[in-house]
Amino acid sequence: MKGLNGFRQTEETQAEQTKAAQASGHEEHDGMSTSTLSEPKRRRWSAARRWIVGTAGAAVVITGLVFAGNQYVDAQTVPYYHVYIHGEEVGTIDDPDRIEQLYSRKRQEYQDKYPDVAMELHTEGITTKLEKGFKAEPDTEQTMAKLGGMLKAYAEGVELKVDGKVVGIVKDQAAVSAALEKVKQKYAPQTAAVKGTSGASVKKLAASSTAKPQQTAANPVKSVRIEEDVTSAPVETDPNKVLSVEEAAKLLITGKDAPLVYTVEEGDTISSIASQFHLTQKEIFANNPQTKEKYMQIGDRLQLTVPKPPLTVTTVERVSEQVATAPDIEIRKSKDLPAGKSKVVRPGQEGLKVMNYVVTKQNGKVVDEQWVGQTVVKASLTEVVLQGTKVPGKGSGRFAWPVSGASISSSYGSRWGRAHKGIDIVSGNRTIKAADDGTVTFTGQINGYGNAIIISHGNGYETLYGHLKSISTHQGAHVNQGDKIGIMGSTGRSTGTHLHFEIHKSGSIQNPMKYLN
DSSP states (O other), rough: HHHHHHHHHHHHHHHHHHHHHHTOOOETTTTEEEGGGGGGHHHHHHHHHHHHHHHHHHHHHHHHHHHHHHHHHHEEEEEEEEEEEEEEEEEESSSTTTHHHHHHHHHHHHHHHSTTSEEEOOOOOEEEEEEETTTTTOOOOHHHHHHHHOOOOEEEEEEEEEETTTEEEEEEEEHHHHHHHHHHHHSOOOOOEEEOOOSEEEOOOOSSTOOOOOOOOSSSSEEEESOOOOEEEEEEEGGGEEOOHHHHHHHHHHHHHEEEEEEEETTTTTHHHHHHHHHOHHHHHHHHTTTOOOOOOOOOOEEEEEESSOOOOEEEEEEEEEEEOOOEEEEEOTTTTTTEEEEEEEBBBOOEEEEEEEEEETTTEEEEEEEEEEEEOOOOOOOEEEEEEETOOOOOSSOOOTTOOOOOOOOEEEEEEEEOOOOOESSSSEEEEOOSSEEEEEEEETTTTTEEEEEESSSSEEEEEEHHHHHHOTOEEEEEEEOEEEEOOOSOOOSBEEEEEEEEEETEOGGGTTTTO
């Protein structure tokens, strides 16, 4: 080294100078010549000088070596980072930015795997600590692989709750709104209107008395509402549990299978019950082995297993129905005809009217029906009949309303999965009157009808009056149109005070609205 070589050169030069001085016979010591010293003293003095010079040189060398060593160590000291999860060390890495890069890569991997949901990582509790070490070699790749395997992902979702109970999880609040809208649309009727002959906008129906009511074209749905309290809340979840809008809507509409006890109503058949609850007849008979359709009675209870939807969607709709109206019959007395004989001198022609209703449904099933009026589209042509001497108990064929101030609470026909053989009438005046002249052929109890009266009008027509509170006539009595025969009630299979009224012609059930004006 350069420092050591310099030290040797200096020592050699000093030795040569000492020898020269000795050869000349003198040596200086502290400014004095050594020529005056004895030979032993001169030797001691030379040795001391050599020791001092050597010690100084060694100090210089050591200092240089320490400085160079420190520079070398500093140059070889490497910073690295310990990685921890909740305080437990995972390993070491060379750069903390690698962790952020790992997060980004993992997020993308999960997002690619589950593109329909928003994916996030659980990164809480992951920390790093800086440390430096001489020639440190952190196990970066192994640590990152281990950390990557420990990272867990979750989907950001929204819980859909009905009355506080979670029924499903969807992607976000927009999906909640979309699913609820699809549920409402399921029960909101679609319209395709045509013009009636009077210009009124109605559904075109077959001109038959059994035609089902249909929604009016102009704003048929007055309101659609969900009865339950529907709420939502953010949640972290398994991405496989997140439902699409269509899946969530289907779950809200169909629900899960649950037991149901169904009470048989008037007009029910196994087929109509199966259709109403989307079951097969085989399933109904399997749950009710004692049931025989031939002997099924009103009021029988059936055990069913049907899907129970978590939501109740109530719709209030305007509906209308075209009904053919029977012509009025004008009776002209004639002495030329034998008693009991009649002759049609001018045939009548049916008319047409539109019946208007407001119907309330829950999940598509009618729970209330109100008749709100009617519009005559085509007037009927009166039939003129000549009739001989009137025979007691024989009707005219023209029927009057059996209740004053009547309002229809349930109309006639096959309606929403069940048959209704007559009309249900309510009124503030509960007096029941004979609809036409005739003879009382029955008074008493009829299964499902409660207290009932049947009147034969002697011309092929019969009328039935059901659910009476009391009866004020008797079997065999002759009654005239308008005579009081009983009081409105709620006996038999009834949910409230009303009159059930039927018209039969030659044993065939008729729509009373065809005859009542």
